[in-house]
Amino acid sequence: MPPNDLLVRLEHVGIAVRDASVTLGVYEALFGLRPYKVEEVSSEGVRTYFLDAGSTKLELLEANDPESALGRHLATRGQGLHHLAFQVPDVDAAHARLESAGFRPLGPVKEGADAKRIFFVHPKDTAGVLVELCSDRSP
Ligand code: CO
Numbered sequence: 001m002p003p004n005d006l007l008v009r010l011e012h013v014g015i016a017v018r019d020a021s022v023t024l025g026v027y028e029a030l031f032g033l034r035p036y037k038v039e040e041v042s043s044e045g046v047r048t049y050f051l052d053a054g055s056t057k058l059e060l061l062e063a064n065d066p067e068s069a070l071g072r073h074l075a076t077r078g079q080g081l082h083h084l085a086f087q088v089p090d091v092d093a094a095h096a097r098l099e100s101a102g103f104r105p106l107g108p109v110k111e112g113a114d115a116k117r118i119f120f121v122h123p124k125d126t127a128g129v130l131v132e133l134c135s136d137r138s139p
Pocket of ligand 1: 012014059083085132
């Protein structure tokens with residue numbers, strides 16, 4: 001199967017924010033958008049806010065813990081675009097395929113927000129963009 005067959009769509013755009021209430025105000029002023037879901041991912045030390053942006057979603061990421069990966073990212077690089085998340089049919093197969101192709105997944109497949117199973121690929125392997133791959137968690 002050609003690799004392109006694995007891509008379903010751009011699932012969401014992740015944006016790191018220092019204070020979600022400020023950024024939520026920006027998107028409400030821009031587009032009248034409000035979050036349809038707020039979810040803690042305690043294992044990652046983040047709180048996520050999801051906005052419906054039509055053909056994709058925005059995931060605002062706020063650090064609960066300054067020592068989390070996101071907290072350190074905010075401290076060193078500031079807020080802004082954080083990652084692109086691509087939906088695939090089988091995130092476990094994608095992890096194995098990309099690892100054998102020489103990409104460096106940032107850890108194993110794990111539970112993410114919004115009922116997804118996810119992993120990230122090192123941005124040095126993906127033209128400087130942190131890429132998330134995700135599949136729907138099976139019921
Ligand atoms: Co994400």
